[in-house]
Amino acid sequence: MQRRAAAVSVVVFLLLAAGAYTFIGAAQQPDVTLEDPDHTLSASETLTVAGTSYSFTEVSDGSATAEWTNESARYTETWEADDTVVYEGDNYSVAIPNQTDPSEFELREVQTVEWPTVEQNGTTYVIVEEDGERRLVERDEYLPEPVVHEFSEGDAIERPDNDNETVVASVTNTSVTIEWFAPRTNELSFAEGENTTLGDTAYLAHFEQQGGESVLQLTTDYQDYNSDVAAQSTFHERMNGLWGIVILSSLAAALLVMLAFMPSRY
Incomplete structure (x- = not known):
């Protein structure tokens, strides 16, 4: 009797497992679809929003890239004190006055000496050769006065290239x-x-396959998208529940079979 009852229970559990597994195979996940997207774009297309043109360089399954040009973007360059910079084709040193809040600075010509130099008692001398004779000339005396350019905040300044x-x-x-x-x-x-x-509009992105290629859909109807995502989440929860039935029913059937065929002590 016990084995008959076990057999009946095993059949019930196997039917439950088979039914759940069959339903899993037949079920189809709901798709995310936008009923009326604001824009649909593919690679190499251009979209203009609020006067700005966006060129889509790549649209693939799940990602896209677009380029746009800011016609008046701000660029900056910073010079530290004593930096050497090029101005009007020559090298200049940046000289900033020792003040708390300066508004001016100077570019001082960086001068070079073609003759060898030597240090004596903390003074730099230039070794000058004239008529076969050598003589030492202080570097400051040998060089002419350096060219100095003064600038203030707001002044125009030339930059190479x-x-x-x-x-x-x-x-x-x-x-x-x-x-x-x-x-x-x-x-x-x-x-x-x-x-x-x-522009000033935030768009939600969704990707679809149309005509064998990936397209990007942009929408401001978040409810349309989120409702489909919620439906997919519910679908996955139910599929997980069905898999639970398959697994538990199969384990229960196996356990009943093992218990039914255990030898009796009496």
Whole structure:
């Protein structure tokens, strides 16, 4: 009798496991679809938002990249005190006055000596050869007065290989900052379910396959997207429950079989 009852129970558990497994195989995960996306884009297409054009260089399954150009981006360059910089084709040293809040600085010509030099008693001398004779001349006496250029905050300043108008933006007691404005190419990235701002609008990204290629869909209807994501989450929860039935029913059936065939002590 016990083995018959066990057999019936085993059949019940196996039917439960088989039914759950069959349902798992037949079930289909709901798709995330946007009913009316604001924009649908593929690679090499351009989207203009709030006067700015975005060129999509790559659209793949789950990610995309777009480039846009800021026509008047700010560029800066910082010079520390005593740095050597090129101005009007020559080398100059940055000289900042020893003040708490300076607004001016100087570029002083960096002078070089073609003759050998020697140090004596803390003074640098130039070894000059004339008419077969050598004589020592103090370096400061040998060189002419260095060329000095004075600048204040707001002054224009020439920079090599830079055709943009460049000005002195700020002067501190340790550094000088110059600035200019020129085009700059920026890059934006898009990922599934993430927000990216174009202009002043934040768009949610979704990717689909259309005509054998990946397309990017942008929407501001977050509820449309989130409801489909929630449906997928519910689907996975139910599938996990069904797998639990398959596993537990199979284990119960196996356990009953083993118990039914254990030898009796009486």
